[in-house]
Amino acid sequence: MNEVLEVIKRRRSIRKYLPDQIKDEELSAILEAAIFAPSGHNEQPWHFLVIQDKELIDRMSEKAKEAMTRSDIDWIVKIGQNARRHIFHNAPTVIVVSGRKGSYSALVDCSAATQNMLLAAESLGIGSCWIGLANFFFQQEEEAKRLSIPEGYEPFYAVTLGYKDPSYQPIAPERKRDVFAYIR
Numbered sequence: 001m002n003e004v005l006e007v008i009k010r011r012r013s014i015r016k017y018l019p020d021q022i023k024d025e026e027l028s029a030i031l032e033a034a035i036f037a038p039s040g041h042n043e044q045p046w047h048f049l050v051i052q053d054k055e056l057i058d059r060m061s062e063k064a065k066e067a068m069t070r071s072d073i074d075w076i077v078k079i080g081q082n083a084r085r086h087i088f089h090n091a092p093t094v095i096v097v098s099g100r101k102g103s104y105s106a107l108v109d110c111s112a113a114t115q116n117m118l119l120a121a122e123s124l125g126i127g128s129c130w131i132g133l134a135n136f137f138f139q140q141e142e143e144a145k146r147l148s149i150p151e152g153y154e155p156f157y158a159v160t161l162g163y164k165d166p167s168y169q170p171i172a173p174e175r176k177r178d179v180f181a182y183i184r
């Protein structure tokens, strides 16, 4: 298998990190990978906010969890109530991915950029996780203002980055195999 295919298969969602910050060169390489994603009509309608302020990351987790306890969905309420759960898995770096409102395919383009970051991180031996639950923070307008996301952009997802804690050995969830069809 070539290196790209190996990285794709090896990448896992990492939910336990060492506290050490990743190097700026590593961060730059991951951000560079993000902006080389494809985008509809080549609009590149994305914005990446890098947060390395632990106090802010912890606050975002707490505020997201508070909002989750008000959800109608049982498993979300349970996560919100779990005192040990950190929405960003205590990662030292969190990247908020936002898309330009009104652009042709912002959510899809931002998702492609997000996946590029996850794969770039894995290729550098850095752990990452796509964080949809960050939405519970973004939905709180007053809180989200603290992030100063540029006017006209809306936050979709967050990505955690950090060195993997070796005590955490994630197992790849079983993949559904009956999802292919061929017309030949």
Ligand SMILES: Cc1cc2nc3c(=O)[nH]c(=O)nc-3n(C[C@H](O)[C@H](O)[C@H](O)COP(=O)(O)O)c2cc1C
Pocket (backbone or CB within 6 Å): 011, 012, 013, 014, 015, 129, 130, 131, 132, 133, 134, 170, 171, 172, 173
């Ligand atoms: C849109 C999206 C949102 C996700 N949100 C979260 C999240 O909030 N927290 C988390 O720990 N993992 C999250 N994940 C990671 C998935 O749980 C994970 O990709 C899936 O279980 C497969 O595991 P793998 O990434 O190790 O292959 C998210 C993934 C995607 C694509």
